[in-house]
Amino acid sequence: MPQTRTGAPTISDVAKAAGVGRATAARTLGGYGYVSPQMQAKVLEAAEDLGYRTNALARSMSTGVTHTLGVIVADVGNSFFSGVLRGIADTARMHSIDTLVISTDESREKEISAINALINKRVDGIIISTAARTLAAAEHIAQARDQGIPVILVDRALPGLGLDEVVIDNRAAARDAIRCLIQAGHRRIAFVWGPPTPSRPTLRRELVDAASDNLFTESERLEGYLDALDDEGIPFDPSLIMTSEKTSEHAREEMLRMFDSPAAPTAVFCTESDAVIGALRAIRERGMRIPEDISLIGFDDNPWAEVMNPPLSMIAQPMHELGVQAARRLLTRIENTATAPERITLSTELICRDSVKSIGSRP
Numbered sequence: 377m378p379q380t381r382t383g384a385p386t387i388s389d390v391a392k393a394a395g396v397g398r399a400t401a402a403r404t405l406g407g408y409g410y411v412s413p414q415m416q417a418k419v420l421e422a423a424e425d426l427g428y429r430t431n432a433l434a435r436s437m438s439t440g441v442t443h444t445l446g447v448i449v450a451d452v453g454n455s456f457f458s459g460v461l462r463g464i465a466d467t468a469r470m471h472s473i474d475t476l477v478i479s480t481d482e483s484r485e486k487e488i489s490a491i492n493a494l495i496n497k498r499v500d501g502i503i504i505s506t507a508a509r510t511l512a513a514a515e516h517i518a519q520a521r522d523q524g525i526p527v528i529l530v531d532r533a534l535p536g537l538g539l540d541e542v543v544i545d546n547r548a549a550a551r552d553a554i555r556c557l558i559q560a561g562h563r564r565i566a567f568v569w570g571p572p573t574p575s576r577p578t579l580r581r582e583l584v585d586a587a588s589d590n591l592f593t594e595s596e597r598l599e600g601y602l603d604a605l606d607d608e609g610i611p612f613d614p615s616l617i618m619t620s621e622k623t624s625e626h627a628r629e630e631m632l633r634m635f636d637s638p639a640a641p642t643a644v645f646c647t648e649s650d651a652v653i654g655a656l657r658a659i660r661e662r663g664m665r666i667p668e669d670i671s672l673i674g675f676d677d678n679p680w681a682e683v684m685n686p687p688l689s690m691i692a693q694p695m696h697e698l699g700v701q702a703a704r705r706l707l708t709r710i711e712n713t714a715t716a717p718e719r720i721t722l723s724t725e726l727i728c729r730d731s732v733k734s735i736g737s738r739p
Contacts, residue, residue, distance in 0.1 A: 385423075386428075394422035402542075421430075427735075443466070443474060446476050446494030447502070449506065450507060455608060456531075456649075457694050463699020463702070467700050482507045491516050502527045503518065505532050509591060514534055518537060521539060528702050530542045530702040541717075541718075542720045543592070543593075545723055548598070550597040550691075551607075554605065564642050565645060566634050566641040568618045568631065568646045568655055569620075569646075571583070580612050586619070589704070604738075623654070624635055629658075648676065649675070652688070665730055670730070673690065674690045676691070689727060
C-alpha cells in the first residue's frame with residue numbers, strides 16, 4: 377500500500393521526481409552553480425508539480441545571497457523619507473529583491489542596533505540616511521563597510537567615510553530660494569532653522585562652524601543662504617538665524633522673537649517642513665498675512681503647500697529619484713565592490729506660488 381507523504385516536499389523529493397541527483401536539484405533550486413538547461417527544466421517542472429517552495433534561509437547560507445536590501449531612515453512617517461523609500465522599493469522590486477526598512481528617530485543608538493539587525497539578517501547591502509554628524513560618530517557604518525557589506529548613503533553625506541552618496545544640491549537649492557526673495561526686494565530674510573547653539577553666535581565663522589557639526593543637509597543649506605547674501609552684498613545678521621532646538625514649537629518662538637525686533641524680517645526661508653509649520657503658527661499668532669506682511673519659501677514641497685491660502689512657494693526635492701538612484705547604485709556596488717565610491721548629486725526645483733511678494737529694492 378503506497379504511503380501518503382506528509383509535510384512540505386524536500387529537495388530530495390524534487391530530485392527523485394525529476395530523475396536527477398540531489399546536488400543537481402539543490403543547485404537549480406538554490407540558484408548557484410552550473411546546471412544544463414535540460415536538467416533545470418526537469419527540476420523546475422518537478423518542483424512545480426510537487427508545490428516545492430525554496431527555503432530562503434538555506435539558499436542564502438549556501439550562496440551568500442539573500443536578495444534582500446536593508447534601508448535605515450530617520451522617520452518612515454516623514455513624507456520625504458516615504459518618497460525615498462518608495463523609489464528604493466520600486467527599484468528593488470524590479471530586480472526581484474525584497475526591502476527591509478528600519479526607522480531610527482534620529483537616534484544613533486537605534487541606528488547602531490538597526491545596522492546590527494540587518495547584518496544578522498544577512499542583507500546583501502544597506503542604504504542609510506544616517507543620524508551621524510561626524511566620522512567618529514559613524515564608526516558603526518565603517519565597521520559594516522569593513523565587513524564587506526556594501527553601504528550607500530542617501531540624502532546625508534559624510535565626506536571622508538569612503539562610501540557612495542546620493543544627495544541633492546542643498547547649497548544650490550537654498551541659494552536659489554534666497555535669490556528669489558532678494559530679487560523681490562527683501563534684504564532682511566530669516567533663516568529657520570539653523571544649528572542649535574548654547575548661545576547665539578555673533579560671528580559668521582562661529583555659526584558656520586556650529587553648522588558643520590550638524591547634519592550635512594543643514595550645513596549646506598546655511599551655506600547656500602550665506603552665498604546668496606554675499607552675492608548681493610547683504611550684510612549677515614545673526615539675529616535672523618534660528619539657533620535653538622529644531623522643533624516646530626521652537627521655530628514658532630524664534631519667529632515671534634524676530635517679529636518683536638525693531639528690524640523685523642520681511643521674509644523667511646524655512647529649511648524643513650516642521651520649520652514651515654512653526655513659522656506659520658507665529659505668523660498667524662501675530663495676525664500677519666502672507667505675502668502682504670511677510671513672504672515665505674519652504675523646503676520639501678508637499679501637496680498641502682499647494683492648497684494653503686495662499687499656496688506656498690516651496691523647494692521640491694526629487695524624493696523618488698533619490699531612492700531610485702540609491703538602489704541602483706547599491707545594486708551596482710553589490711556586483712562590483714572594487715570601483716571607487718562616487719557622489720551622485722540631484723537637482724531640486726523651486727516651485728513659485730503666491731507666498732512671495734515684491735516689495736521693491738531696499739536700501
